[in-house]
Amino acid sequence: MKKLLVIFLAAILTTTCNTKEPKTAEKLPADGPIRLHPENQHYFLYNGKTLALISSAEHYGAVLNLGFDYQRYLEALSEDGMNYTRIFTGTYFELPGESFGIQNNTLAPDKDKVTTPWATVVSDFTGKVKYDLSTWNEAYFKRLKDFMTTAAELNLIVEVTLFSSIYNDAHWNISPQNPENNINISHEVSRFDAQTLNNGTLFDYQAGFVRKMVQELNEFDNFFFEIQNEPWADHQVPAYNIVNKEDLEPDDWTHKADFANEESMAWQEKLASVIVEEESNLAQKHLIAQNFTNYKASIPVVSDHISIINFHYAWPEAIEWNYHYDRIIGFDESGFAGPGDQVYRRQAWQFMLSGGGLFNNLDYSFFVGHEDGSGKNNAPGGGSKTLRQQLKILSDFLHGFELEKLYPYNSCIKSSPGLIPYVLSDKNNTYAVYLRAVCIENTTLELKTGDGNYQVQALNTITGSYSAPVRIESHDGVIKIEIEIPEGELVLKIIRE
Numbered sequence: 001m002k003k004l005l006v007i008f009l010a011a012i013l014t015t016t017c018n019t020k021e022p023k024t025a026e027k028l029p030a031d032g033p034i035r036l037h038p039e040n041q042h043y044f045l046y047n048g049k050t051l052a053l054i055s056s057a058e059h060y061g062a063v064l065n066l067g068f069d070y071q072r073y074l075e076a077l078s079e080d081g082m083n084y085t086r087i088f089t090g091t092y093f094e095l096p097g098e099s100f101g102i103q104n105n106t107l108a109p110d111k112d113k114v115t116t117p118w119a120t121v122v123s124d125f126t127g128k129v130k131y132d133l134s135t136w137n138e139a140y141f142k143r144l145k146d147f148m149t150t151a152a153e154l155n156l157i158v159e160v161t162l163f164s165s166i167y168n169d170a171h172w173n174i175s176p177q178n179p180e181n182n183i184n185i186s187h188e189v190s191r192f193d194a195q196t197l198n199n200g201t202l203f204d205y206q207a208g209f210v211r212k213m214v215q216e217l218n219e220f221d222n223f224f225f226e227i228q229n230e231p232w233a234d235h236q237v238p239a240y241n242i243v244n245k246e247d248l249e250p251d252d253w254t255h256k257a258d259f260a261n262e263e264s265m266a267w268q269e270k271l272a273s274v275i276v277e278e279e280s281n282l283a284q285k286h287l288i289a290q291n292f293t294n295y296k297a298s299i300p301v302v303s304d305h306i307s308i309i310n311f312h313y314a315w316p317e318a319i320e321w322n323y324h325y326d327r328i329i330g331f332d333e334s335g336f337a338g339p340g341d342q343v344y345r346r347q348a349w350q351f352m353l354s355g356g357g358l359f360n361n362l363d364y365s366f367f368v369g370h371e372d373g374s375g376k377n378n379a380p381g382g383g384s385k386t387l388r389q390q391l392k393i394l395s396d397f398l399h400g401f402e403l404e405k406l407y408p409y410n411s412c413i414k415s416s417p418g419l420i421p422y423v424l425s426d427k428n429n430t431y432a433v434y435l436r437a438v439c440i441e442n443t444t445l446e447l448k449t450g451d452g453n454y455q456v457q458a459l460n461t462i463t464g465s466y467s468a469p470v471r472i473e474s475h476d477g478v479i480k481i482e483i484e485i486p487e488g489e490l491v492l493k494i495i496r497e
Helices: 070-079 138-153 202-217 262-279 342-352 385-399
Strands: 044-046 049-051 053-057 084-088 118-122 129-136 157-164 223-229 236-241 256-260 288-294 308-312 328-334 358-362 413-415 419-425 430-437 442-448 453-459 470-473 478-484 489-496
Touching (some): 053 342, 070 138, 129 138, 138 157, 138 202, 157 202, 223 262, 256 262, 262 288, 342 430, 342 489, 358 385, 419 442
Parallel strands (some): 084 157
Antiparallel strands (some): 256 288, 453 470
16 A cells, blocks of 8 residues: 655645646537536536625625725736636615724715616605606616626626525614615515515516616626525525524524525516526626525526526535535525634535535635735634635636536545545545545645556645645555545545556
8 A cells, every 4th residue: 555645835735736728628608698608507607707706805795885995806806816706786784883893894885885777866845865667777887887898708607696684683774775775665664574575566676676687797708696695694594504503593593594585586587587588688697696594505496597596604414415406506695603714714615515605705814905815804704815815725626627527426435434534526536535634744645546546646726836746556446545634624636547
């Protein structure tokens, strides 16, 4: 049995992963909107190449916050090797210094720095500035399209989230959808009814807004829609108790996964159909994502309109339990786990090496005045240039393979004492393995690979350095790899000779 010597270099070495274009690349569309890959719909196809989206990005206010320099922000993402960002559209925003304990919150602009899709007017009766939901704010759409153009030039994909849960009365009090804040709706609408079909005339304005967004953005290839952020937060249906703890409180969100209720789901489905209907008369068709729950749960039904199944704070089981849908499974919000980089780096590797197609960390180092991502912030999550560099190591590793040929394959693990393995493979010649250690530094990993000789390299997830390749011969269809894992995590690239 040969011993794999994990020798890490001080600098990042060039990977020997297969970087050739997929054999079918010439047959695949080389332009048009980002889409599901026709060979493996758990990944994207964009500009003729297989794509997984990986990022650590700002808190969704880049467009609606006029104080935020999105040009510098997008440049910083690109410079750090990220390929994706998520934005909110102005139907929802937050309160400076108050919402979720986030200081320097890009989603909470100063009052005079908020831009939304709607024009504002001064009420004749009260002198209060109100929204006119029947008139568009053209300056907003100019800013939005400039943002999208810049992102496209930098090869950044944008998730355009149309609506968000309205978490509390304070957020409802500043919402453009609140009848108190617009001149168009005269009947009462509660925040709990606002994003259901039981909202009176408000739905007509919501549908009109969605149609406007579809029209304005149709020319762009580099985005997909998401209907609503965290729709379960104000329409809870308990779905899965993740800690086996009895008598969970309704607001005990850290211990359970919730689905949105039927009223919310019906409203989301109606808006998805509005997108599809509006695009039926336009040149381009775009993907639609739906945000289902936190953590992990088996999703009972996914609409035919939906191509991306999004989780927040996701566990790898979210992929395993929903892989049969043959769609992208995304982890499109992390955070709330402290300021350190390690937890988010490990979340990303675990999720993506389980077959995920999208990962996004909430990066609080981006805020007004620090659009380059250099800021130090008081927030419930982390984010840093260092983390982004480490996520680029993950992105480079994955995109060094013919990614469309890889699938989750943990069943190839024969033995992994003291290790938690996550495996992608073509089930023949190629294995990408992420290992988490449990209180050990040395152990033996056994993989069922079939007969043959294999080149094995180890990758340090912190530095990006590779070990020298080692040749290991299988015996009885199994290869044995001696593992040294002092950092508590390690990646193996295994290729049949």
